[in-house]
Amino acid sequence: MNPIHKKIPVLIHNGKSICESIIGVEYIDEVWKDKAPLLPSDPYERAQARFWADYIDKKLYRSARKIWGTKGEEQEAGKKDFIEVKVLEGALGEKPYFGGDNFGFVDIALIGFYSWFHSYETYGNFSTEAECPKFVAWAKRCMQRDSVAKSLPGQHKVLEFAKILRQKFGLE
Structure with missing residues (x-):
């Protein structure tokens, strides 16, 4: 399609x-x-939400893929780039969600990565919570929402999938 x-x-x-x-x-x-709107009504805030969603789509996906899908220097580079997710903690600030009090566009763009955290940590040998505690607290808050919890696969299931992919790519 x-x-x-x-x-x-x-x-x-x-x-x-x-x-x-x-x-x-x-x-x-x-x-x-x-x-309930997903994007803010204010044009500037809407543009900012789109900017962060684009950042997530481009930067975070590529770096995360390198963590579980490569080895050596490339994997280390992916890990370093992924940990730069701290910049998202700055955008989140002290708000419960990127949209303030309401779960919205940026939250939707980002929360799917949470299912992969265990895989990133396993293959990258780091702790997301130690590196980005506000980010993990945000993710756990999102996972308390039924719409999120019912939509995402468990982290251990994703790790099994990552293992299969790594075998397929000759990495294990």
């Missing part, structure tokens, strides 16, 4: 495909705007 990249995720709504995660979340926010 993704005509260009032939990959997932793809949101199908009214028989039409909406490709890519963040674009799908923006679509949901626009179509069901009478529900």
Whole structure:
């Protein structure tokens, strides 16, 4: 259903495909705007949310992939880049969610990575909580939400999946 990249995720709504995660979340926010909005109403705040979602999509994914999907220097570089997630702690500040009191767009863009933390820590030999305690506290808060907890796979299940991928790639 993704005509260009032939990959997932793809949101199908009214028989039409909406490709890519963040674009799908923006679509949901626009179509069901009478529900709790995911993006802020203020244009500047909305632009900031989109900036952080783009940062997560580009920077965090690449570095995290290097942690479980490579070895040696490349893995160490991925670990170093991943730990730079501390910059997200600054964006979070003292708020419970990136959108303030409300779970929103940036939270959705980021929380899926939490399922992979055990894999990153296992293969990268570090503790996310020791490096980024506010980030982990935020993730645990998000996991208390039914919508999040019911949507994400458990960390041990993801670790088993990562092991299979590492074997497939000849890393184990």
